[in-house]
Every structure is written in C-alpha cells, then in structure tokens.
Amino acid sequence: MTGWALVVLLLVWLASASLAGFALALLARRLHPDLSAVKLWAFYSGLVAFLVAVVLVAGWL
Structure with a gap:
C-alpha cells in the first residue's frame, strides 16, 4: 500500500469508529x-x- 492509501484508511477508520462509538453511546x-x-x-x-x-x-495475515 502507498502512504496515501494508509492515510485514507486511517482517517476512514477513525471517523467510522468515532461515529459508531457515538451511536452506541447514545443507546447506552x-x-x-x-x-x-x-x-x-x-x-x-x-x-x-x-x-x-x-x-x-x-x-492482512
């Protein structure tokens, strides 16, 4: 993977985890x-x- 692909993957990972965490926090x-x-x-x-x-x-493994 190129450096830019890893940066995009990291940003999508953090954004989706944050939004999913927010939704779960509202339910809890x-x-x-x-x-x-x-x-x-x-x-x-x-x-x-x-x-x-x-x-x-x-x-990946």
Missing part, C-alpha cells in the same frame, strides 16, 4: 442515564477501533 445513555455520555463515547469509540484493528490485522 438511554439505558443508563446516570453515566457520562462523553465517557461512554470514548469507551465505545475505543472498543470499535480496537475490534476493527483486530479484523484488519487478521485479514
């Missing part, structure tokens, strides 16, 4: 209104980013 916030939305967003964004990284590495 409705179930548990006492929890912080920002912390839920950070947690779910990190979780989605990690899982996507695992899938990408597994696909």
Whole structure:
C-alpha cells in the first residue's frame, strides 16, 4: 500500500469508529442515564477501533 492509501484508511477508520462509538453511546445513555455520555463515547469509540484493528490485522495475515 502507498502512504496515501494508509492515510485514507486511517482517517476512514477513525471517523467510522468515532461515529459508531457515538451511536452506541447514545443507546447506552438511554439505558443508563446516570453515566457520562462523553465517557461512554470514548469507551465505545475505543472498543470499535480496537475490534476493527483486530479484523484488519487478521485479514492482512
């Protein structure tokens, strides 16, 4: 892969993980209104980013 392709892949990966984390945080916030939305967003964004990284590495091997 070229350098630009990796940059585009990284940007798409971060944007999709952030948006998916936001959607999951909204759903979790409705179930548990006492929890912080920002912390839920950070947690779910990190979780989605990690899982996507695992899938990408597994696909590359």
